[in-house]
Amino acid sequence: MRKKMVTNALPIALLAFAIFFILLFPLYRFVFDQDSIGYSAVAERVASGNFFKSINGLWSPLSSWLVVPLIKLGIDPILGFKYVNGFTGLLLLISTWYLLKKFSITDHLKAVIIYTCVPVFLSYCFYELCADFLLLLLFTLYLIQVCSNDFFTNNKRQFICAVIAVFAYLSKAYFFPFFLAHFTIINFYYYKRSIDINKAKRYVQNLFIGFITFFTLISPWIYALSKKYHYLTYSNAGKYNAYLHLHPGTEYTKLLLGPPYPDAYNSWDDPWLPFMQHFSPFSSASTIFLQIKLFFLNIISSIPFFSEISFLSIAIIAAVLFLWLSKTSVIKIPENIFVCAITSILMPAGYFLFHLETRFIWILSILSLIMGSYLITAAFGRFRFSSLQKIFVTAVFVASFIIYPLLSLKNNVYNGKEAYAIANSLKKGNVKGKIMSNHLNPEQYTLLLMASVIAKNQFYNYSRGSFSTADIEAAIKEFGIDYYLFSYTRELEKENFLTSTLCKNAALVNTDLYPGIVVVKLK
Template sequence: MDKVNHRFILALLIYLILGIATLFLLKDYQYPLNPDAISYICISQKYVSGDFSNAINGYWGPLFSWLLVPFAFFGSKPLQLVYLSEILSFIIGFFTLLGVRLLSYKFEIEEKIRTVLMFLMVVSVIYFWLRSVFADLLLLCVLIYYLNLIFSRKYQNNVIYGVGCGILGAMAYFSKSYALPFFVTSYLLFNFVYYINGISRKEKKKILKNFLLGLIVFFTISGIWIGIISHKYDEFTFGTTGDYNQKLVGPDYQGQHLIYSELLKPPNKAAISAWEDPTFIKMNSWDPLKLWNYQLNLIWENFKDTINIYLSFSFLSIIIIFMAILMYVRQPKDQILRRNILYPLLAIGLYTAGYLLILVEDRYLWIVYILLLLMGSYLLTFLFKNPFFNNKRKNIFLVAFILLFSVTFAVNFVGAINGTPNAEGVYQLSQTLKNEYNVHGNIASNDQWRKSLYIAYFTGSKYYGQTGKNISSSDLEGELKKNNIDFYIVWGISGNSSIPNGYKEVTGGKIPDLKVYSLKSY
């Protein structure tokens, strides 16, 4: 085993040691949780119990829930499932590192720089899975393997690569529905680039064959799921996430979720909250073609957010993109530049463009972070070929590269991890409410939507959501009765004048900043 492999194995060992330490020793980070995670967990439970009609979901990609099903046999209690989900994410992170290693060899990168890249990736991937945004890490992992195939020099001459792209494209779609338009457009674009640059007719024929095989495999596999969810919602759809988010950012809501301002019934008897399938939340549609000025302003705001996200990855992000474009424009026919510059730039541009139309968040663009790191590593390798760079100067620039690509990211790392709630504290509160005060059934709250959802999850209750701010006593009573609410949770208020008379506070003030009102006699 050579020295290069030793370094990579060391990076993997560090990931395993840090990951295991986090999962088993660092109590504050053992149970990070968010509402999306609860939805994936609850959907997986439905598959385990055989409730397939309610498990089928057009909003949440099914792949993570499918992968979680075998883990459910090791524990079915709510807190155990949160922990098992983190273990699954940790495993996905391991395969993500392997994928980045493979993808890095599609770039002309000096081995010393590649080693630094992999150690940077160890910290990055740990950050990704500690965020508990399961589908985004899973999608990142699958896309890395897809790009590894489509960037390969062997792609044009081997039909297995076309079939592999189709399979990985379907897996990406099963992770998040956004992957479907990205796969189709990127696969079409890359094959077009290969085709027009094909030297012989025979080579072009192979490229066309690969392209068609990849699409056939992709639509054969993904078409099954498209048919299933289209049947459930009585309309053709490959996913409802985009439609929901498009309504959300429209003029009526401007990014404000209804779940924070009104009570919403869970979509089925087995669901914990309306967030388990937001498809059924009734929202007003809008037409971007008729409100073109609004759409243009939305794109502009998303563009500014995207630039800020790129800069949050590293101060070097914009410089890398600018230098890459400049290098390619000067030598557009250079094969090495095409693979190291053009292909990742096309992938970054296509992947980002779709989010500009609706909504963008940093976790959506993790694949961009990886590609920026790889392009930056290539540019550094190219720079080091200049005789000016002796070993001392190379080391100085390499240290600067590491710092500039890690300082900003490290700050965001700490902020995001500290901002991710630990489920164990909420779990203990939930057990107190359940066992000592018999909190169960249908619950609602005045505030703290997320924490209230976690309480519902851990108590086996149904959470109808958060009432509007400044609601009158009579309106509040009407809303609670209309939705057959059993318990109303009031956060951070010692005395609330809007609470209707006759509702009994069950905790007796024993829990700081929390009151729970019983609406019924038990």
């Protein structure tokens, strides 16, 4: 039985993932996050034939494009993304298995890794509507090429690597600068390790193949983005984040941010504003200093994110680097394991400039599993361990990777369900049109935003956190707001609001539509 669990590890893992995905699906049926507004809007516009309006500088298109056929079959876009995630999870298990074959790890530990990946990938799959899960699959396919022994000398692998990078970029724009840096550095590392007398020529040739292929294939999308936004760009995400994190204040003077198009539901469809184009982290000495400060603060604050991957992840990366640098090490680090360590360092580096989340570095779960398993394999072969000690070491290693994913699955049960309940109440109450809400707290505000979008209403965001009642009343007139949603947690808040000028001048005040929400019809 144990032998079959090892020899048939991949099919068993695939079957387990498929079964658990189907069984758990009702618990995560309602998962819907703020970013989903943009991705689902792109998918719906492409499905309706409005390709130009679907072009978006913030929301990379590949995830949305994959959902388009499902929308055309009549499937709800939100469900469509979840189905794509499930299929992505199966492909990710397969690609991870083939990546494992590139390393000197025992068959037993390979089986342990692939089984460990099942709950890890399930948690990623249900985490958000379309977070970085598709990128994780493409990244793994990319690493299969990079971690091959003949990568440096094989033109075909260089070409395939660049093609995969194109899809990875279309999945998330961050892969554009990452590929340029990573591909150059990894080829340089192999160049330094090569004993070929023509290695310099080979290095230049590899960069030529990779970059020419990459830029040729992405050029139509670059052209489309640049044509829409009227400046040469591969993405608006970098400038958008730079503006949010580094710009002192905002140049937008109105209180509300409305949908960018008449058929859009929220400004999150495309939050780009033209004046953001002219801002740069190098605009002034103060912004340069702020950027440097933010970079180092993000490095320090990233420790919990690495721990959510595994509480051993930082130690594993550090151990590989130490053993590689140590000339007298009893455990030798092969080239492809060191490539994993380089990748683990480079991947989060760009995010340190502005903002980092655990999902941005999900690839480290696979890389750390591989590096850790190699270290365990080498240690078991070099030092004497009893059977009980081997079981204990392996169990602690596996537990470090599945603790947070299991907690994430637990915490996300029925996440988003309340937004659907509010949306249904809005539909039943015939609440339709332009909506804004009180700025109670970020979680409640996001909940009302999600509910309004699900109900196909236009929801107007606040552009700043400080404003007066007079500002709200002026904005209602300026933007022609139809409904004001007041969210409260205490009865006293409700009573005070019902005596406000806004309620007194309203066409209708409904306190019974949904618990904790007062719906004010303004006209």
